[in-house]
Amino acid sequence: MDVTNPHERNHMRCPIEGSVILITGASAGIGAATARLLASHGATIVLCARRADELAHVRQTMHHAERHLVCVVDVTDAHAVAAMVEQTIATFGRIDAVVCNAGIGVTGPVAELDYGNYLSAMAVNVGGFLHVVSAVNPYFTRQQDGQYIVITSVVGQHALPYTGGYAATKAALERLCEALRIESRGLGITVSVVRPGTVASAFFAHRIGPDREQRRTRSAGMSPQVVARSVVWALRHNQRIVYPRFRDRLLSVVADMFPTWSDAILARTIRWQQKTGDDEASSPAQDT
Numbered sequence: 562m563d564v565t566n567p568h569e570r571n572h573m574r575c576p577i578e579g580s581v582i583l584i585t586g587a588s589a590g591i592g593a594a595t596a597r598l599l600a601s602h603g604a605t606i607v608l609c610a611r612r613a614d615e616l617a618h619v620r621q622t623m624h625h626a627e628r629h630l631v632c633v634v635d636v637t638d639a640h641a642v643a644a645m646v647e648q649t650i651a652t653f654g655r656i657d658a659v660v661c662n663a664g665i666g667v668t669g670p671v672a673e674l675d676y677g678n679y680l681s682a683m684a685v686n687v688g689g690f691l692h693v694v695s696a697v698n699p700y701f702t703r704q705q706d707g708q709y710i711v712i713t714s715v716v717g718q719h720a721l722p723y724t725g726g727y728a729a730t731k732a733a734l735e736r737l738c739e740a741l742r743i744e745s746r747g748l749g750i751t752v753s754v755v756r757p758g759t760v761a762s763a764f765f766a767h768r769i770g771p772d773r774e775q776r777r778t779r780s781a782g783m784s785p786q787v788v789a790r791s792v793v794w795a796l797r798h799n800q801r802i803v804y805p806r807f808r809d810r811l812l813s814v815v816a817d818m819f820p821t822w823s824d825a826i827l828a829r830t831i832r833w834q835q836k837t838g839d840d841e842a843s844s845p846a847q848d849t
């Protein structure tokens with residue numbers, strides 16, 4: 562195989578050392594773990610999120626800290642995202658991959674879902690992705706080379722009760738990625754989705770909306786480092802879909818095969834408490 566031909570990219574092992582990788586949502590959780598891991602493999606990272614202090618702290622903990630660029634950007638702001646991509650090109654001369662990871666959860670039964678909260682989550686999870694793709698794709702197309710790694714979720718395939726709004730944002734991302742992958746064929750651009758199950762991060766504390774969810778059991782979740790390793794795998798192997806944990810892949814297959822049984826189990830194990838009166842205040846929800 563001619564490894565210099567970008568059109569053969571789908572079949573190549575992609576080097577991480579020396580590449581320039583932009584990560585959205587790099588100030589915490591999965592994004593921060595991915596930034597550290599990719600830096601340890603020799604990549605130069607552009608760290609994007611809204612909290613400057615957190616970003617600076619993550620950068621300090623990375624291999625060759627001085628090499629990486631911090632961009633305090635809200636991904637819902639299309640102009641700011643475009644400026645960040647321009648700054649990346651101006652600083653490093655290119656961009657090899659983006660990890661679209663910035664995301665936020667939204668809670669509530671579908672029949673009571675606050676439409677404003679739902680739109681806020683869509684603006685970050687889907688709007689943020691679209692702004693990044695719109696800004697980066699002209700560069701990827703010009704250099705006939707580029708990788709999108711998109712952090713979706715297992716709920717993009719099968720919703721859980723009381724987080725249907727969040728699941729809808731992740732399902733939308735999955736369909737957008739499918740279309741982008743086909744549209745990018747022959748251009749040297751690849752699209753991978755990483756579908757984590759529960760991850761131990763601040764994600765649950767930051768969800769928008771009331772949290773009256775009661776679970777019989779709640780798994781502590783895998784560490785963000787496990788997802789970071791899956792991102793590295795997706796980058797190296799250009800794999801379309803990666804499940805960081807085999808158990809989540811298996812559960813998805815079982816839900817496809819036995820949907821009625823799966824619904825019954827979820828309805829028994831996850832419930833919603835009765836309204837208490839102060840639920841209308843949509844303060845950040847706490848994981849219980």
Ligand SMILES: NC(=O)c1ccc[n+]([C@@H]2O[C@H](COP(=O)([O-])OP(=O)(O)OC[C@H]3O[C@@H](n4cnc5c(N)ncnc54)[C@H](OP(=O)(O)O)[C@@H]3O)[C@@H](O)[C@H]2O)c1
Nearest residue numbers: 586588589590591610611612635636663664759760762764
């Ligand atoms: N935790 C889970 O169980 C789980 C499971 C499956 C998938 N996921 C997905 O994994 C991704 C990362 O989640 P996590 O678990 O690492 O949660 P997290 O610790 O809460 O991290 C979320 C990251 O997104 C950033 N972010 C949020 N809104 C943003 C905005 N408007 N502009 C720029 N950055 C923004 C946050 O940074 P700032 O606040 O500094 O902006 C933070 O860096 C999300 O897409 C999430 O949906 C999580």
